[in-house]
Amino acid sequence: MKDIYFLKNADEEVIDTYDEDIIITNRQGRIIKVTNISGSLYDLEPHDLLGQSVYDLEERAIFSPAITPLVLKKRKKAITVQTTPNDRKVLITGIPLFNEYHDIEYVLSYSYEVSELFMLQEYLDELYDEMSRIKTELANMREASLNADGFIVRSQTTRELLQKVKKVAPYDADVVLQGEQGVGKSKIAHYIHTNSKRKNGPFITMNCSSIPDAIFERELAGKTSGEHHQDIGLADMAQSGTLYLEGVDHLSLHAQHILIKVLKAYNDQFRVIASTETSLTQLMTEKKIRKDLYYELQIVPVYIPALRERSEDLKYAIDQYKERLCDKYQLNRKFSKELYLALLDLDWPGNFFEVKHVIERMIVQSESETLTLNDLPFEYRGDENMEAYKLNGAPLNTVLENVEKQIIQNVKNHSKTTTEMAEILGISQPSVVRKLKKYSIQDKGE
Numbered sequence: 001m002k003d004i005y006f007l008k009n010a011d012e013e014v015i016d017t018y019d020e021d022i023i024i025t026n027r028q029g030r031i032i033k034v035t036n037i038s039g040s041l042y043d044l045e046p047h048d049l050l051g052q053s054v055y056d057l058e059e060r061a062i063f064s065p066a067i068t069p070l071v072l073k074k075r076k077k078a079i080t081v082q083t084t085p086n087d088r089k090v091l092i093t094g095i096p097l098f099n100e101y102h103d104i105e106y107v108l109s110y111s112y113e114v115s116e117l118f119m120l121q122e123y124l125d126e127l128y129d130e131m132s133r134i135k136t137e138l139a140n141m142r143e144a145s146l147n148a149d150g151f152i153v154r155s156q157t158t159r160e161l162l163q164k165v166k167k168v169a170p171y172d173a174d175v176v177l178q179g180e181q182g183v184g185k186s187k188i189a190h191y192i193h194t195n196s197k198r199k200n201g202p203f204i205t206m207n208c209s210s211i212p213d214a215i216f217e218r219e220l221a222g223k224t225s226g227e228h229h230q231d232i233g234l235a236d237m238a239q240s241g242t243l244y245l246e247g248v249d250h251l252s253l254h255a256q257h258i259l260i261k262v263l264k265a266y267n268d269q270f271r272v273i274a275s276t277e278t279s280l281t282q283l284m285t286e287k288k289i290r291k292d293l294y295y296e297l298q299i300v301p302v303y304i305p306a307l308r309e310r311s312e313d314l315k316y317a318i319d320q321y322k323e324r325l326c327d328k329y330q331l332n333r334k335f336s337k338e339l340y341l342a343l344l345d346l347d348w349p350g351n352f353f354e355v356k357h358v359i360e361r362m363i364v365q366s367e368s369e370t371l372t373l374n375d376l377p378f379e380y381r382g383d384e385n386m387e388a389y390k391l392n393g394a395p396l397n398t399v400l401e402n403v404e405k406q407i408i409q410n411v412k413n414h415s416k417t418t419t420e421m422a423e424i425l426g427i428s429q430p431s432v433v434r435k436l437k438k439y440s441i442q443d444k445g446e
């Protein structure tokens with residue numbers, strides 16, 4: 001702002017025409033001019049102010065703070081907010097008026113009450129707080145709704161991944177889910193289906209890694225056998241729904257040729273979601289996937305990181321599996337600190353599947369309430385734990401049988417039937433019966 005110079009005698013006329021709260025002080029800070037309404041904000045009359053020193057008024061907390069000293073100090077326009085004795089807020093602006101020697105001769109100030117603005121500001125601040133509280137609540141609810149689908153969504157990566165997936169779900173575009181085994185590809189494929197326009201249609205899974213080439217076409221597209229009999233293929237079953245091609249990276253080039261032919265024939269009658277462990281782009285480089293299939297599928301590629309790269313999810317998965325499995329087996333188990341840290345540190349190439357499996361194994365096999373590193377399955381331990389498995393002179397067979405006996409005894413203690421035991425141990429029920437007999441194992445209570 002350019003300096004304002006004081007024109008002698010002009011102030012009187014100018015100032016009297018204002019219906020504003022204007023005060024003029026000299027450079028000593030004495031009030032030499034007021035308007036009709038000056039002082040009203042401080043519950044004073046204009047003549048109460050005339051002749052007063054702003055320094056006195058400041059000391060008496062009437063001008064709190066005074067503007068003149070500020071202007072004199074800065075030698076330029078100053079703005080401040082005063083708090084009056086009756087707690088009003090006043091926005092006051094002071095302007096220096098210079099004489100011909102560039103010295104400040106007078107300070108002119110004008111004020112407005114801004115209490116309402118302050119109240120508005122407070123109200124806005126409160127509103128802002130409320131809004132951010134609601135925003136957080138909404139985010140929590142959103143997360144809870146994802147959790148309702150059984151998703152563990154603790155890490156930022158998973159949150160972003162699900163947001164991306166949710167965004168593309170309503171469009172009919174093909175999606176390729178890439179990730180290690182057990183990382184959640186099928187779960188996300190389901191999630192896409194249930195959030196799509198085809199949610200009321202079927203969700204059909206075709207496991208590409210387990211279908212031999214010879215019957216691939218028949219499985220996929222069906223076949224007329226005999227005069228009237230028609231075998232329905234998975235593509236027919238998927239109509240108006242979603243066809244989930246699990247493990248497309250396992251398809252031979254021949255099967256790929258059939259797949260692309262069938263997809264063209266069924267042209268958009270279902271949505272295709274494919275899963276792969278190896279990225280389709282890498283398969284292209286290695287010439288292991290046909291170009292036309294690559295372009296057909298790779299519309300929306302989604303990479304699902306391994307659980308070891310999502311430490312918050314891994315931690316939560318460990319806690320949840322432990323809790324749920326303890327409930328399931330009616331057991332009270334906790335992990336020692338060392339074991340817990342070891343579990344967090346493992347690579348888990350089988351991801352969720354593997355974590356659940358190992359925790360279940362430890363819970364049912366251990367006798368003590370606190371599980372320690374010694375309860376970790378042998379193949380997951382470092383070399384320092386080899387001690388527990390030393391032969392100590394016994395033949396290998398005897399050691400292995402002892403371990404087997406111990407495991408079967410523990411599983412027996414926590415299962416109601418031999419069928420349940422078979423499920424946990426991953427062997428047939430007759431094998432369970434044979435082993436119980438072999439080791440003469442009886443119920444603890446028997």
Ligand SMILES: Nc1ncnc2c1ncn2[C@@H]1O[C@H](COP(=O)(O)OP(=O)(O)OP(=O)(O)O)[C@@H](O)[C@H]1O
Pocket residue numbers: 150151152153179180181182183184185186187188246275352353
């Ligand atoms: N984010 C998650 N939160 C909780 N559980 C999950 C999550 N992702 C996957 N799971 C669980 O992990 C297990 C493996 O998931 P899923 O079958 O979807 O993996 P996948 O990648 O399709 O495995 P594969 O490659 O072996 O077919 C399932 O029991 C699933 O419910």
